[in-house]
Amino acid sequence: MSTHRKRYANVAGAFALAVVLASCTANDPEPTPTGAPSGTTAGELSELPPVEALQAEIIGVVDDYAWARVENDRFEAAVAACMQEAGFEYTPEEFVADDEESDTDSLEWARTNGYGITTYEDPEGGEDEESEPTANDLYVEGLSDEELDAYWIAFEGEATEGEDEGEGEIDLGDLDLDELDEDGDGEIDLGDLDLGDDEELELDEDEIELGDEEFELDEGDLGLDGSGYGGCQGVAYDALAENPLPYDAPEHLEVLTLLDEMYAELAVDESIAAAEESWITCMDDKGYPDLATTDDAQYIVFDAYDAAWEQVPEDAEDIDPELLAPVTELEIKVATADYECRESAGLEAASTQAQHAAEAAFVTEHREALVAFFEDMGAALKS
Known part of the structure; x- marks a missing residue:
């Protein structure tokens, strides 16, 4: 199993964008930039929904994973440049599409498998699939402990000094929840907790629910940027945000918003x-x-x-x-x-x-x- 997990932007969007960005007629990794796509007849274009047909006329047939692939490649290139500046080797990870699945939205499939709620079988038997180590896996394996720590700090970001030293943290194992529930109603009175001068409660857990109250760690305490990622990952996400793909570009926001509204009205x-x-x-x-x-x-x-x-x-x-x-x-x-x-x-x-x-x-x-x-x-x- 690869120890270097691929991270890339999730491009799943609203139904409107799903219709616009994916063609249902073919899987062509190199769509024709102008004119009707090769292998697609005028009759086939006329059977497509009008928005998708217009897309096909202009840029050709686009496979379902085109935009996930583009974002992955941009993200990985930015990570690689950042890691190399930090003094490490990093080979951009290739995008890997999900395995093709059978048509699960049909009467034939329903008669055998229902909705797939209780009938789904993991093809790997619930175990992680073994795969060949990537170039990044092999590189990481050759680092010393000190170099490895520095590598992951560069890749993922570094926690703040207060977090490293455990200052202000509360170990949940040290809490007696029964004592905090003074009235015995099964809920914890937050007034019984010392929140400190900044009125913030820092927990070891990423998220914990106490009664009806929910707490989350401040991303700033983990050295993360607004994307939720730190280090070179954060740099890469910032680069994507600064140079967005067309469906995130402000100049196209109006027409895509109207398109979403049109699909909502179909309901x-x-x-x-x-x-x-x-x-x-x-x-x-x-x-x-x-x-x-x-x-x-x-x-x-x-x-x-x-x-x-x-x-x-x-x-x-x-x-x-x-x-x-x-x-x-x-x-x-x-x-x-x-x-x-x-x-x-x-x-x-x-x-x-x-x-x-x-x-x-x-x-x-x-x-x-x-x-x-x-x-x-x-x-x-x-x-």
Whole structure:
């Protein structure tokens, strides 16, 4: 298992950006910068949602991981430059995409696996996958203890002097919570704690919940910047913030905000609402009444799953398969009914039709701003 864990920016965003940034027609790591993408016919473009079709016309087909890959590469390059300035070797880590998964959003999959709540099986059996050591792993292994400490300080940042010396810290192991709960109501009165001159309570734990109060360590006490990372990681995140990719650039904020608002309005589209009412009636007929939205079906399974876990002894390492079996049976029945009702209610067709209509109107009104955005996206992919 690699000891040098890859860290890169999370580019998962709102549904609007997911639609804009990923193409569903191919996985081409080198999208065409202008014109229709190679291998994509005019007919195929016409079947795409209008916003995605406009993107394809301008920058070509973009695979699902394009932007995670770009941000990772920028981040790793900045880390490498910073570490080299600090006197260490650092090889930028390559982006590794998740393994391709089968279509889990279908009736066929639901009939066998439900929603994947209780039926999911870790392909690695819950164990970390063994992998070849990276160049950074090998470099770190060759450092002395003193050099290793300096390496990680440069990479992750250094705690402040007060934290290193343990000044003002409270070891939770030294606290008698029963004594602090003077009235016996099960909650700790914070007035019983000495918070010090700055009225701040510093804890060894990153986060601890006491009654209804929650405390978090101040990032400044850990040598972190506003991104939550210190050292060269913090420098890299700051570099990304100073030179953002188009979807984070202020000049495109207005059109992307409007795009998000347009997608939010789809949730109350009359045709989708009518299809969802048909779905609710269908689920009621199948023995699942009192559902308000399509999301509620899964909560039937989650509630049963939680109830099963409540029967698990505290010292047990995992849930008894006999407790899980009826939940799995319920999950497959509910999921199968759910997807059968989605099909009979025409929910997907209604959603697709509403999306295409809303996007067509949006492209007509905001075409110039969208084109500018996509052109910048194409340039970023080529940089």
